Amino acid sequence: MEVSFHHNEQLVRPWRTAAFAAAAVAAVELVVLIVVGGALIAKASTGTSAKPVQKAALTRTAATKTGSSSAGANPRRAVVPAARLPRSRVSVVVFNGGTRQGAAAATAAKVSRRGYRIGSVGNAPSSDFTRTLVMYRKGFEGEGRRLASDLSIKIVGPLDGLRTAQLNGSHAVVIIGG
Incomplete structure (x- = not known):
C-alpha cells in the first residue's frame, strides 16, 4: 500500500x-x-478635460494680442468683428469652473446688470479652471469679445471643449476660474 x-x-x-x-x-x-x-x-x-480648454483659449488669446500669423516676419493685426447684436439680445451661459461657492450666480448677476440675458447658470464639467474665460459660439466673436471686455476678462476664444448643444441656444459662455 x-x-x-x-x-x-x-x-x-x-x-x-x-x-x-x-x-x-x-x-x-x-x-x-x-x-x-x-x-x-x-x-x-483630476478633471484633465479643462486643461486643454484653458490652454487653447490662452494660445488663441496670445496669438490675437500679438497679431501672430504664419507669415513669421510680417505679423498682421487680427481683424476682430464688431458685435452685431445688442446686449439685450445676447444670451450668456455662466459656469462655475472653480471651487468658490456661488461664483456663477454672482457673475450671472453682474452679466445681467450689463444688459445681457442669462441662458443658464451652473457648474462646469470640471472644477479645475484656474482662470476665468469667455467662449463664444461660431459667428458671435464680436459679442463674445464685447462681453469679455464688459467683464474685464482677458481670455476669450471660440467654443473649445464644449458643444454648441451645451449652451442651449446661448451665444456665449463665461467660465469662472478658481
Missing part, C-alpha cells in the same frame, strides 16, 4: 505546483490591473 500512496503523491505534486504558479501569475495580473485602473481613475477625477 505504501507504493500506491507514494505513486498518488507523485501525481498530486505537479498539479499542486501548477496551481500555485497559476495563482501567482493571476495575483501579479491583478496588481497590474489595480495599478493601471487606479491611474486612469485618478486622471479622470
Whole structure:
C-alpha cells in the first residue's frame, strides 16, 4: 500500500505546483490591473478635460494680442468683428469652473446688470479652471469679445471643449476660474 500512496503523491505534486504558479501569475495580473485602473481613475477625477480648454483659449488669446500669423516676419493685426447684436439680445451661459461657492450666480448677476440675458447658470464639467474665460459660439466673436471686455476678462476664444448643444441656444459662455 505504501507504493500506491507514494505513486498518488507523485501525481498530486505537479498539479499542486501548477496551481500555485497559476495563482501567482493571476495575483501579479491583478496588481497590474489595480495599478493601471487606479491611474486612469485618478486622471479622470483630476478633471484633465479643462486643461486643454484653458490652454487653447490662452494660445488663441496670445496669438490675437500679438497679431501672430504664419507669415513669421510680417505679423498682421487680427481683424476682430464688431458685435452685431445688442446686449439685450445676447444670451450668456455662466459656469462655475472653480471651487468658490456661488461664483456663477454672482457673475450671472453682474452679466445681467450689463444688459445681457442669462441662458443658464451652473457648474462646469470640471472644477479645475484656474482662470476665468469667455467662449463664444461660431459667428458671435464680436459679442463674445464685447462681453469679455464688459467683464474685464482677458481670455476669450471660440467654443473649445464644449458643444454648441451645451449652451442651449446661448451665444456665449463665461467660465469662472478658481
